[in-house]
Structures are given as C-alpha cells and as structure tokens.
Amino acid sequence: GKTVVGEMAIRIAFEDGMNSIYTTPLKALSNQKFAEFRKMFGAENVGLSTGDMSINRGAKITVMTTEVYRNMAWRSSSSDSEAPYADELLSNSVVVLDEFHYMGQKGRGGVWEECVITSPLHTQIVCLSATLPNADTLASWIHKVTGRKTKLVNAIGGRPVPLRFLFASRDGLFPIFKDEDAGPGAPNGLLGLRGDG
Numbered sequence: 001g002k003t004v005v006g007e008m009a010i011r012i013a014f015e016d017g018m019n020s021i022y023t024t025p026l027k028a029l030s031n032q033k034f035a036e037f038r039k040m041f042g043a044e045n046v047g048l049s050t051g052d053m054s055i056n057r058g059a060k061i062t063v064m065t066t067e068v069y070r071n072m073a074w075r076s077s078s079s080d081s082e083a084p085y086a087d088e089l090l091s092n093s094v095v096v097l098d099e100f101h102y103m104g105q106k107g108r109g110g111v112w113e114e115c116v117i118t119s120p121l122h123t124q125i126v127c128l129s130a131t132l133p134n135a136d137t138l139a140s141w142i143h144k145v146t147g148r149k150t151k152l153v154n155a156i157g158g159r160p161v162p163l164r165f166l167f168a169s170r171d172g173l174f175p176i177f178k179d180e181d182a183g184p185g186a187p188n189g190l191l192g193l194r195g196d197g
Contacts, residue, residue, distance in 0.1 A: 018093035
C-alpha cells in the first residue's frame with residue numbers, strides 16, 4: 001500500500017545520487033525499516049538515527065524517528081548559518097513522513113506539523129498514512145503554510161489491507177470488538193467502543 005510510495009521516493013533520490021530521509025514515529029519501526037533498506041540499497045548506503053543510536057551517519061539514506069528529523073529541520077531553518085549542523089539537510093532531496101496520521105495525536109502531533117513547516121524548500125515532503133480522514137484538508141494546509149505544490153494520492157476502495165483488532169491468549173486470537181471490522185481505522189470505524197459493535 002502506502003509504503004510503496006515512500007520507498008519509490010527514496011529509490012528515485014538514491015538513483016539520482018541525492019540523499020533522502022525516511023521517518024517513523026517509533027524506534028522499533030525505524031529499526032525495521034533500517035533493516036529492510038539495508039537489504040534493498042546495501043548496508044553502506046543506509047544509516048539509522050533514533051536519538052539514542054546513530055549508525056552510518058552521513059549515509060545516502062537515513063532512517064530516523066520523526067522527532068530526530070524535526071530537530072534537524074529546526075536547525076536547518078535557523079537564521080544562524082553558523083549553528084552546529086545547520087547545513088545537514090542541504091543535500092537531502094526528500095523526506096518521507098510515515099504514519100502521518102500521528103499529526104492529529106495530542107502531545108506528539110505537533111512534531112509532524114513542525115516537520116512540514118521547517119523542512120527546507122528544496123526537500124520534497126512525502127506524507128504517508130492509511131488512516132487519515134482529512135487528507136485533502138491537510139494537503140491544502142501544507143500548500144498554504146509552505147507554498148509547496150501538493151498532490152494527494154488516495155487508494156481507490158479504501159485500505160488495501162484491512163485493520164483487524166485482536167488479542168492473543170494461550171487459546172488463540174480473538175477480536176477485541178464484537179464487530180470484527182470495528183476499531184480505529186478499521187472498515188466499520190470506531191464501532192464497538194461504545195458497546196454498539
């Protein structure tokens with residue numbers, strides 16, 4: 001689904017000899033994408049930065065948590081060109097913000113907003129989410145606050161891989177909701193949380 005779009009953006013930058021960044025909201029997801037990209041692009045071309053760990057700094061492709069990218073973007077948008085690392089995004093052509101629906105999350109959502117606002121103008125921003133209810137509004141907002149041309153790509157027919165909410169026990173997997181197609185981002189939405197699923 002959506003991951004193909006992000007991976008193609010990374011591939012195009014890589015084949016053009018440009019640097020790229022792929023962000024995720026969780027260290028575990030960053031570690032997983034780091035391992036996948038090392039297989040796809042070669043270990044020497046892929047780095048990881050999660051705040052407490054940095055591997056292969058300066059690689060053509062860097063996987064990182066969204067907060068790490070936000071901090072880099074802040075530094076690069078600083079008017080102080082002498083600030084440490086102020087130029088670290090100069091050769092970066094694209095940033096992929098995976099799980100962009102986190103933008104609506106209380107507490108952490110501002111991080112995604114700040115990534116959009118402070119990303120250098122030469123950097124293409126690719127925002128990925130399979131559960132974003134107001135994608136058209138966000139695309140318009142990105143254009144308004146950054147002046148960037150935006151293109152919204154929607155999957156026809158909804159999620160290609162439906163969400164299922166299950167819990168595991170020694171006896172097997174069981175649905176969390178009475179309606180197996182209920183839950184956040186699932187085909188029947190939030191049904192079940194109020195006892196109506």
